[in-house]
Amino acid sequence: xxxxxxxxDGGHDEALPYAARDTWMRTYRPGPLxxxxxxxxxxxxxxxLVAAGIMGIAGNVSGGGSCLGIAALVIITALxxxxxxxxxxxxxxxxxxxxxxxxxxxxxxxxxxxxQQPVKVLGLPRTxxxxxxxxxxxxxxxxxxxxxxxxxxxxxxTEAFDMAADAIEAWAAELR
Numbered sequence: 001x002x003x004x005x006x007x008x009d010g011g012h013d014e015a016l017p018y019a020a021r022d023t024w025m026r027t028y029r030p031g032p033l034x035x036x037x038x039x040x041x042x043x044x045x046x047x048x049l050v051a052a053g054i055m056g057i058a059g060n061v062s063g064g065g066s067c068l069g070i071a072a073l074v075i076i077t078a079l080x081x082x083x084x085x086x087x088x089x090x091x092x093x094x095x096x097x098x099x100x101x102x103x104x105x106x107x108x109x110x111x112x113x114x115x116q117q118p119v120k121v122l123g124l125p126r127t128x129x130x131x132x133x134x135x136x137x138x139x140x141x142x143x144x145x146x147x148x149x150x151x152x153x154x155x156x157x158t159e160a161f162d163m164a165a166d167a168i169e170a171w172a173a174e175l176r
Contacts, residue, residue, distance in 0.1 A: 021090030028164035031153035041078040045071045086147050088171045110138040112172035114165045119148040133165045
């Protein structure tokens, strides 16, 4: 995004917007539902760790170990839930799901647009008409619509969805 930034001497520095293009970044913040779910999972982890400590002190090593293993799985899942979404960089577009990651370089991205279509409500099987960010590869295959106005990041926040979709579309228009 070619935005002018002020340098320390008060002049414009055009190098700053391009310096961050090598790192993967999300153009929007995780939604409150996604953050709340991850926080609740981490509260569950605290109980599991206390249970593992109690079992270890009581001498039940296998029970404590299983609680530690479950706690590790819940921590990994909570962190993965927070990473779900679209990530962009100067190298390409990355779609991170709960169990998969698709990375496309900008020359393999055919089009990025917002479309009115049936979308899942909070990732559940129920679908309603809504907006989705549709990414089409250069060979014509579409990625799953991960960014919608009814997902955990944009539930009842259509303005935030519009800003996030516009930002990703702008990255695609500039770097394709």
